Amino acid sequence: MSEGNTAGSGRKPRLDRARVLSAALELVDEEGLEALTMRRLGQRLGRDPMSLYRYAENRSALLDGLTELVLGQLTVPHGMDWQATLRGAAHDMRRLALLHPNVVPLLMTRPLSTPLGLRPHGTVRPLEQILALLIDAGFTPAAALHVYRAFYAFLYGHLLNELQELVANPDESDAVLRLGLYHLPAKEFPRLRALAPVLADYDGARELDEGLGILLSGLAAALTATDK
Amino acid sequence: MSEGNTAGSGRKPRLDRARVLSAALELVDEEGLEALTMRRLGQRLGRDPMSLYRYAENRSALLDGLTELVLGQLTVPHGMDWQATLRGAAHDMRRLALLHPNVVPLLMTRPLSTPLGLRPHGTVRPLEQILALLIDAGFTPAAALHVYRAFYAFLYGHLLNELQELVANPDESDAVLRLGLYHLPAKEFPRLRALAPVLADYDGARELDEGLGILLSGLAAALTATDK
DNA sequence: CCCCTGAAGTCTACAATGTAGGCATACGGG
DNA sequence: CCCGTATGCCTACATTGTAGACTTCAGGGG
Numbered sequence: 175m176s177e178g179n180t181a182g183s184g185r186k187p188r189l190d191r192a193r194v195l196s197a198a199l200e201l202v203d204e205e206g207l208e209a210l211t212m213r214r215l216g217q218r219l220g221r222d223p224m225s226l227y228r229y230a231e232n233r234s235a236l237l238d239g240l241t242e243l244v245l246g247q248l249t250v251p252h253g254m255d256w257q258a259t260l261r262g263a264a265h266d267m268r269r270l271a272l273l274h275p276n277v278v279p280l281l282m283t284r285p286l287s288t289p290l291g292l293r294p295h296g297t298v299r300p301l302e303q304i305l306a307l308l309i310d311a312g313f314t315p316a317a318a319l320h321v322y323r324a325f326y327a328f329l330y331g332h333l334l335n336e337l338q339e340l341v342a343n344p345d346e347s348d349a350v351l352r353l354g355l356y357h358l359p360a361k362e363f364p365r366l367r368a369l370a371p372v373l374a375d376y377d378g379a380r381e382l383d384e385g386l387g388i389l390l391s392g393l394a395a396a397l398t399a400t401d402k
Numbered sequence: 403m404s405e406g407n408t409a410g411s412g413r414k415p416r417l418d419r420a421r422v423l424s425a426a427l428e429l430v431d432e433e434g435l436e437a438l439t440m441r442r443l444g445q446r447l448g449r450d451p452m453s454l455y456r457y458a459e460n461r462s463a464l465l466d467g468l469t470e471l472v473l474g475q476l477t478v479p480h481g482m483d484w485q486a487t488l489r490g491a492a493h494d495m496r497r498l499a500l501l502h503p504n505v506v507p508l509l510m511t512r513p514l515s516t517p518l519g520l521r522p523h524g525t526v527r528p529l530e531q532i533l534a535l536l537i538d539a540g541f542t543p544a545a546a547l548h549v550y551r552a553f554y555a556f557l558y559g560h561l562l563n564e565l566q567e568l569v570a571n572p573d574e575s576d577a578v579l580r581l582g583l584y585h586l587p588a589k590e591f592p593r594l595r596a597l598a599p600v601l602a603d604y605d606g607a608r609e610l611d612e613g614l615g616i617l618l619s620g621l622a623a624a625l626t627a628t629d630k
Numbered sequence: 631c632c633c634c635t636g637a638a639g640t641c642t643a644c645a646a647t648g649t650a651g652g653c654a655t656a657c658g659g660g
Numbered sequence: 661c662c663c664g665t666a667t668g669c670c671t672a673c674a675t676t677g678t679a680g681a682c683t684t685c686a687g688g689g690g
Contacts, residue, residue: 189638212677222640224678233677279514282562283507289569290594290601291582298591305593315593316600324613327559328552334510335555341517354519363526365533365543366518372544373518385552385617388624392616417667439647450669452649461648 189221191229195239202240202276210236241280242294244270250303256311257390263304264329264386265379271333278337282330317397321390328389329382336378349374417449419457423467430468430504438464469508470522472498478531484539485618491532492557492614493607499561500606506565510558545625549618556617557610564606577602 187193197219202210212233216223230236247270251262271278285293301322308318339353346352349370360367415421425447430438440461444451458464475498479490499506513521529550536546567581574580577598588595 211675213675224641225639227678228638279507279511282510285566286507286562287569289580289582290566291585295586295590298586298594302591302594305597309593315597318593319597319600320609320612323560323563323609324556324616327563327613328556328617329559330562331555331557331559332551334514334558335551338513338518341515352517354517357519358523358526362523363530365537365546366526366530369533369543369547372547381548381551384548384624385555388552388620389556389613389617392620396612396616440649441647452670453668455649456667 189219189225189229191239194219194226194229195236195243198236198240199243199274199277203274206276207279237280238284238288238294240277241284242296244274244277244281245300246296248300250300250307256307257394259307260304260325260390261383261386263300264325264382267329268333268336268379268382271337275337275340278333282334313397321393321397324389324393325386328385332378332382332385336376336381339373339376339378347374417447417453417457419467422447422454422457423464423471426464426468427471427502427505431502434504435507465508466512466516466522468505469512470524472502472505472509473528474524476528478528478535484535485622487535488532488553488618489611489614491528492553492610495557496561496564496607496610499565503565503568506561510562541625549621549625552617552621553614556613560606560610560613564604564609567601567604567606575602 194215198210198215201215201218212223212226215236216226219225226236230239248263249266251259251266254262271281285297290298304322304325305315305318308321309315313321341353343352350356350367353370353373355367355370358367422443426438426443429443429446440451440454443464444454447453454464458467476491477494479487479494482490499509513525518526532550532553533543533546536549537543541549569581571580578584578595581598581601583595583598583601586595
């Protein structure tokens with residue numbers, strides 16, 4: 175019986191920020207954000223909860239660390255024209271979101287409470303990279319910022335959209351059941367209910383791609399007209 | 403001395419779901435989401451915390467109630483063409499977000515954990531209204547859904563974007579200071595830091611409007627080409 | 631080899647939170 | 661007037677984040 179090391183295998187290989195964060199990420203991936211408590215995380219690492227404070231100041235900083243860990247894995251591709259690059263980055267971001275759906279709320283809302291300059295550098299780097307890309311492609315810095323913002327907005331919004339479709343019974347193919355649509359009074363929500371079949375086969379990658387296509391080409395047109 | 407009724411004025415005018423929710427909204431508006439605890443809310447209403455459970459099952463349901471209360475105030479305008487209507491709705495949504503910035507994280511993330519059919523009806527109604535609008539404007543139901551999704555994505559993403567600019571010292575006009583940009587190493591983030599002046603005068607309404615213009619006209623073009 | 635210093639980890643303790651379960655009380659219909 | 665039901669309150673508890681003091685331990689200078 176010995177002791178409560180849930181993870182079991184490795185024996186006390188000296189803690190370390192990266193180790194803490196990735197354990198936290200595993201925990202959140204497996205059991206959701208609520209499960210990420212200092213005590214549970216300590217237990218999973220076979221350590222006293224209090225040890226964590228050597229590596230994370232407080233729980234909120236731990237959450238920031240999580241977003242940093244995930245966003246740090248985002249790769250902005252090289253050697254293509256700017257539109258293809260942005261598309262590539264968007265799809266990679268989508269991949270990360272689907273890989274860690276429970277972290278998505280953090281990705282969306284953490285920045286709301288942290289000014290740009292104080293965010294973990296890893297989370298700001300993609301912004302810098304993309305600005306560089308756009309400026310090298312000939313955009314004015316100000317125009318580059320506009321493009322980035324529109325891109326970011328649509329991307330993040332799309333992810334919010336897409337992850338809603340995963341909710342509930344992911345193994346149920348009938349959208350009426352899967353999304354609990356039968357709870358909506360038919361008189362009040364006729365169009366929505368009629369859309370059940372369409373809701374049933376949602377293709378996130380494609381929807382993202384088409385939206386981006388429209389947005390990016392539109393931006394290119396609008397901006398070349400003025401100051402690009 | 404009497405008792406701990408912080409709100410002071412009114413004396414026990416019988417509780418009621420609407421009263422509870424709007425007190426919760428005030429509390430969140432004034433002191434942020436963290437301040438919304440059962441005890442604080444009870445105190446503000448001059449009631450025992452436990453009374454709240456008559457009107458809100460649990461804290462999570464209270465948060466859902468908040469999003470419902472705010473989204474219920476969204477008005478989708480009438481009597482214009484579909485693009486103008488969507489624009490109008492977007493600006494009204496923006497108004498609500500700026501009015502209740504602390505609730506925005508809820509608006510963005512609550513739907514992620516609640517299937518469509520189980521959401522408070524007030525939060526689904528705008529979706530139905532907009533679908534109706536688009537279908538009446540001649541779109542296929544499926545096409546209407548696509549338009550709605552792109553619209554919603556950009557709108558929500560834009561709000562995430564815009565609310566980040568409010569963070570930190572809202573009364574400081576210098577963006578370097580206001581956003582803490584001096585914390586970013588100049589070698590690693592040159593473009594971003596150079597953009598400080600542009601970041602300083604951000605016009606959210608305009609940015610929203612221009613993005614929407616591009617997106618909506620692009621959508622119209624793409625869809626009339628196929629099945630609108 | 632020993633001891634000493636700082637870091638790494640742990641223990642104890644506390645205030646705050648959500649909420650279950652039982653009780654009081656006030657109100658409205660017979 | 662009386663009683664049943666909805667409304668509100670009280671007590672109690674398990675769980676959380678985290679402060680502060682203590683322990684353990686690695687490793688480097690005498």
